[in-house]
Amino acid sequence: xxxxxxxxxxxxxxxxxxxxxxxxxxxxxxxxxxxxxxxxxxxxxxxxxxxxxxxxxxxxxxxxxxxxxxxxxxxxxxxxxxxxxxxxxxxxxxxxxxxxxxxxxxxxxxxxxxxxxxxxxxxxxxxxx
Numbered sequence: 377x378x379x380x381x382x383x384x385x386x387x388x389x390x391x392x393x394x395x396x397x398x399x400x401x402x403x404x405x406x407x408x409x410x411x412x413x414x415x416x417x418x419x420x421x422x423x424x425x426x427x428x429x430x431x432x433x434x435x436x437x438x439x440x441x442x443x444x445x446x447x448x449x450x451x452x453x454x455x456x457x458x459x460x461x462x463x464x465x466x467x468x469x470x471x472x473x474x475x476x477x478x479x480x481x482x483x484x485x486x487x488x489x490x491x492x493x494x495x496x497x498x499x500x501x502x503x504x505x
Contacts, residue, residue: 381422382471389414392475394467395422396458441505461487 382393398415401407407415441447458464461483463472469487472480498504 377425378422378466379470379474381418382466382474385418386471392467392471393418394463394471395419396455396464397467400459446505457487457490 378393378395385391385393398407398419402412402415402419454464461468463480463483465484465487468477468480468483473484495505
């Protein structure tokens with residue numbers, strides 16, 4: 377669904393999708409006027425369609441922890457990481473790699489390595505997750 381949304385945004389507006397950048401511009405106020413409405417509509421669709429799919433088809437089984445504090449901490453760390461990395465996996469991994477962007481390929485490899493190291497440390501090293 378993210379790939380389809382990215383393709384629609386690129387074909388419809390000529391802009392490259394990066395969910396963290398879109399959200400960031402809404403939060404910091406740099407998106408104005410019709411651009412703000414477009415970005416808000418895009419995020420509503422990006423979040424709303426999977427939510428609608430859960431209502432229609434039911435939620436898939438996951439291995440998500442029940443520790444709400446850990447989930448909040450993980451979300452905050454992902455948010456910080458997207459700002460440090462100038463984007464997230466939707467921007468770099470889905471849209472950047474499909475355009476053969478070297479910067480996006482390097483960023484995505486680093487995201488994956490950091491994720492593997494984090495899981496290795498927290499699950500196998502510290503036993504937190």
